[in-house]
Every structure is written in C-alpha cells, then in structure tokens.
Amino acid sequence: MKEYTYTEKKDTRSGFGVGLLELGRTNPNVVALCADLIGSLKMDAFKKEFPERFYQVGIAEANMMGLAAGMTIGGKIPFTGTFANFSTGRVYDQIRQSIAYSGKNVKICASHAGLTLGEDGATHQILEDVGMMKMLPHMTVINPCDFNQTKAATIAIADYEGPVYLRFGRPAVPNFTPADQKFEIGKAVMLNEGTDVTILATGHLVWKAIEAGHKLAEKGINAEIINIHTIKPLDDEAILKSVGKTKCVVTAEEHQMNGGLGDSVAQLLGRQLPAPLEMVAVNDSFGESGTPDQLMEKYGLSTENIVAAVERVISRK
Amino acid sequence: MNPHNKSIEELKEIAAQVRRDIVRMVHAVNSGHPGGSLGCTDYFVSLYFRVMKYKPSPFNMDGEGEDLFFLSNGHISPVWYSVLARAGFFEVSELATFRKINSRLQGHPATEEGLPGIRVASGSLGQGLSVAVGAAQTKKLNKDNNLVYVLMGDGELGEGQIWEAAMYAAHNKVDNLIATIDRNYQQIDGGTEEVLALGDLRQKFEAFGWHVLEADGNNFETLLPALEDAKKATGNGKPVMILMNTEMGFGVDFMMGSHKWHGVAPNDEQLEIALQQLAVEQASDY
Numbered sequence: 105m106k107e108y109t110y111t112e113k114k115d116t117r118s119g120f121g122v123g124l125l126e127l128g129r130t131n132p133n134v135v136a137l138c139a140d141l142i143g144s145l146k147m148d149a150f151k152k153e154f155p156e157r158f159y160q161v162g163i164a165e166a167n168m169m170g171l172a173a174g175m176t177i178g179g180k181i182p183f184t185g186t187f188a189n190f191s192t193g194r195v196y197d198q199i200r201q202s203i204a205y206s207g208k209n210v211k212i213c214a215s216h217a218g219l220t221l222g223e224d225g226a227t228h229q230i231l232e233d234v235g236m237m238k239m240l241p242h243m244t245v246i247n248p249c250d251f252n253q254t255k256a257a258t259i260a261i262a263d264y265e266g267p268v269y270l271r272f273g274r275p276a277v278p279n280f281t282p283a284d285q286k287f288e289i290g291k292a293v294m295l296n297e298g299t300d301v302t303i304l305a306t307g308h309l310v311w312k313a314i315e316a317g318h319k320l321a322e323k324g325i326n327a328e329i330i331n332i333h334t335i336k337p338l339d340d341e342a343i344l345k346s347v348g349k350t351k352c353v354v355t356a357e358e359h360q361m362n363g364g365l366g367d368s369v370a371q372l373l374g375r376q377l378p379a380p381l382e383m384v385a386v387n388d389s390f391g392e393s394g395t396p397d398q399l400m401e402k403y404g405l406s407t408e409n410i411v412a413a414v415e416r417v418i419s420r421k
Numbered sequence: 422m423n424p425h426n427k428s429i430e431e432l433k434e435i436a437a438q439v440r441r442d443i444v445r446m447v448h449a450v451n452s453g454h455p456g457g458s459l460g461c462t463d464y465f466v467s468l469y470f471r472v473m474k475y476k477p478s479p480f481n482m483d484g485e486g487e488d489l490f491f492l493s494n495g496h497i498s499p500v501w502y503s504v505l506a507r508a509g510f511f512e513v514s515e516l517a518t519f520r521k522i523n524s525r526l527q528g529h530p531a532t533e534e535g536l537p538g539i540r541v542a543s544g545s546l547g548q549g550l551s552v553a554v555g556a557a558q559t560k561k562l563n564k565d566n567n568l569v570y571v572l573m574g575d576g577e578l579g580e581g582q583i584w585e586a587a588m589y590a591a592h593n594k595v596d597n598l599i600a601t602i603d604r605n606y607q608q609i610d611g612g613t614e615e616v617l618a619l620g621d622l623r624q625k626f627e628a629f630g631w632h633v634l635e636a637d638g639n640n641f642e643t644l645l646p647a648l649e650d651a652k653k654a655t656g657n658g659k660p661v662m663i664l665m666n667t668e669m670g671f672g673v674d675f676m677m678g679s680h681k682w683h684g685v686a687p688n689d690e691q692l693e694i695a696l697q698q699l700a701v702e703q704a705s706d707y
Contacts, residue, residue: 166582
C-alpha cells in the first residue's frame, strides 16, 4: 500500500477560496456571486481584491442562479457560492432551465455538503445534491477530496466551457494531493494499484479509503484505490480497466446511495461489466445533529465501513 | 440604431402580419398560446422594428454593442418567433415548424436547438428578470452602454424570484434595464385579481425602488413615446419598469378580454374569422 503523507488538515472550502482568488488574478472574466455566506464560502479575499467583480446577492438563491445565467451573456464566467443545499434543491428549476438547458457557462460552487456539516443538522446536510445535478443534461459534477484538489478543480473549471457543479465541504481533512497536481475533469486519479478489489471513492471519503487500504493490507488484501473526483462525466475507461482486473468494487461517498457515485458505477458495470458491488453511502435516510466524526460513524461512512464492505464484496466474487 | 426603423403606418402593417402568423401557427398544431401573443404583438413589433439596436444576422449570443431582449413569460413564444423571423433572424418559412418534432421553434423558447435571437430558455415562470439583470450587470462590467429589455406576464408576478430580482436590481442601481409587465389582468385560472391579487403594481415597484411608467400596449401612437420615455429614464440610478396595459387576444374580437384564449388554439372556422379580421394590404403568410 502506497504511503500518503500530509503536513496539515485543511478544509476543502478554503481550497475553493484560494482557487477563486487566483482566478481573479489570472482571468478577468471570472465574476463571483454569493448569497450572504461570504465567510463560510471563503470568498472574502476575492471580494476584497476584486470588489467590482463580486456580487452580494443576499438570501435569494433563485435570483442568484438567474443572475449568473444572465452574466454569461457578454462573456463573464460566474462562480456562485452558497451551501450545497441552497445551491441545488432550493434552486433546481432555476438551474435546470436558465443554466443547464440554456447551456450557460455557470460554475455552481457548493460548500457544506453532506453530513460533515455537523451540528446544524439535517436541514442543511444535503445528501441528494450529486444525484440532482448529475441528472441534468449538460451538467458536469465534481467532488474533490482535499484542499489542494479543490483549489486545482476551481481553477480548472474556469477553462471548461459549460455548467459545472463543484461540491466541497466544511471539515478539515488531510491535505495530501500534491499542490502541483493538474486537475483533469473526468479523469480519475489512481491512488494505489492493487489486485483484489477496486475502491472508488469521492470527496471526503477518499482519505478514508486510503486509511482502509492500509488496514486491508494488514489483512493481506491488496486494494486498488481510485479517486473519482468527477462523478459526471464518469471515467468509464479507468473504472472498467480496474474492475476487469480486480473483479469486484466498493464505492464510497458522503451522499445518498440513490443518485450518488455508487449509483453511477452500478449503471456502468450493469451495462458493461457485471461484478459484485458494495456501496458505502447513506442508505435512504436524513442526517441529524452531531459532530462530523460521530455522524460519519453513525451513518456508516467510516474507514471501518469501507473495510467491512471490501470483505463482503470479495466474499461475493 | 434599429435596423428597420419603420414608421407607425408600417408598424401597424407588420403587427397585422405578425398576428396572422400567430393564429396560423397555433392553429396548425392545435396548441400554443395565442391570447398573450396577440396582446403583446405591438410591443414586440415596436422593439424589433423601431426601438432596439441590434443585428439580426449573424446572431451573436453575447450581444456586445447591441440592446438585448429577454422573454420571461416564454409561453407567448408565437409572437416572438414571428417577429424574430420577420426582423431577419431566420427564414419566415421556418414558422411552419412551430411545436413540431425536430424544430428549432420549441413550444417555449430555448437555446438548445440554436434558434437565432434566443439567449436563454424560458417557460418555467419567474426567471427572466433575474437573467436580464445579470446580463445588464455584465454590460456595465464590459462598459457596453446598450440596454437590456425584459418582458414578464402579470400572472407571473406570483413567483417570488421576481421580487428577489426586483430588490436586487434597485439595490444595485441596475439602471440599464427596461422591464415591462404585460398587464392584461388575466392568467390561466381567471382574472389576476381573483387568482392572487396583484393590487397596485405602480406603488409596489416604486416601493421597491424602481422608476415606473405606464403605457397602452395596444396603441403605437402612445406606446412608442412611452418606450422613448423609458429609454430617457435609464442611466439615472434606478431600474425602469413599464406597466403595459394590454388586452389579451387583441386584434381578434372573439379572443379579446378573456383568459379562455390563454392557451387554446382556434379551430378551422375560427381561424378564417380571425384572418379576416387581421387583414393586411399585402399578406405575406409563410
């Protein structure tokens, strides 16, 4: 099992903030909108340095999505910022009609996704956002794993023409992705080559998959671990190649089982390469208040859950 | 400068031809929305043949150096399609494809098929004002001094997003925007004041910080000066709203004044009667 090291834990939302600031300096067409959550989204630095390109929208997310669609007309690249819940479910029809169906170059940047939002509870812990966004034609869905990757993804999506949903979160997680690693949309990142099982992880579950890989190695299981930072378009080629070798798969994500990464992988394998599949994801349930660690454990998204899923899936080969 | 710049007499003739297109288009597919389309015909003809500055061909999505128009109440697509075709965005003959399979003229306006003249999809109501405000802010960033127009229905004002956008536009002094509300007092289920009363829209929008004008949307002699007044009101720190009184179904007597023709097509006999009432000197039906 390959060793990954990190010097500090950082929140992915801060990676977004730093990436956005860099974009401000390098791309004059980038504009940013925020619905009264500048601090939470780490957009302060962009706002301070580029006040003329920053739009405070207030608590009016539907208007924010419409504004962003309109701002693309004339060549601007709007980045909207609010919590994942208010970036998706609250404004689904605005995104569907004014952004996705209209093919607008809007980057929907969503923080505080999933259970790791913590104590605020289920009203804010959206676990359906990936599903909603990936169902929309034309939409690209990205869920990076750490600070460096979120920064790189933020910068990369500005160069891509079309609507993007960029999902990140609140907790500090190990920042292990090399700072100079190029972010390629739709291109999975191989973290550990193995032969016994394929673990496909996204977002905060990527580090847990690495931890699981070490525990599995102690048990003599050689896991192939792949970071699926782009859920749509899915890197079919990388997944099929890996599963062709290992013959079984575990997916891991901080999202509902319905509509998430595991659901996309099941569709791919069902059509092209049927293989035993286990999903580490939330099973048709809302979250609740608690610390992020307590919630990840209670809802079955821990390192131990990945290990157990691997043992189950191998037994089904 | 408007590429056509027609006289009032010519505008009247074009409007009659556009109304002929509308009833023929909805009749041909036995679906679509003639009522609001007929009511707003004079407004569309005024914008595209006299008031707005634009280049119909080749169509430029970014619209730099042009005035932009957005239709929020997308269901009145027949009037927009007819006017776009007759203004030179695409061939008039394409109107015959309205609402048919493989057409660029979707039931509600869309960009997906690449129809020239459309910059955003609309149909699900309440979104157009936000989009127009966003486009107007990009014009300001780009130092493009041209204007952004948007039309909304009055029934559509039930959507909360419009009021979000109204607050935002005033707060941010989006004064390169001329919004218009088609005040025909009708929506699908009946009168607007019965379904969900809108009350005094002038007071409401003034309270929201807008510069508000009123106009008769079915009379070129007063509508054109009102549109000029609206232009003069831009650049003064406030977004501009025209409350435009229209009659749903205007021009076809049996369609006028009733919500019943909101989304119903005329039958063969009704079409003939309508076309007789919409006579033009030289009809150029598609």
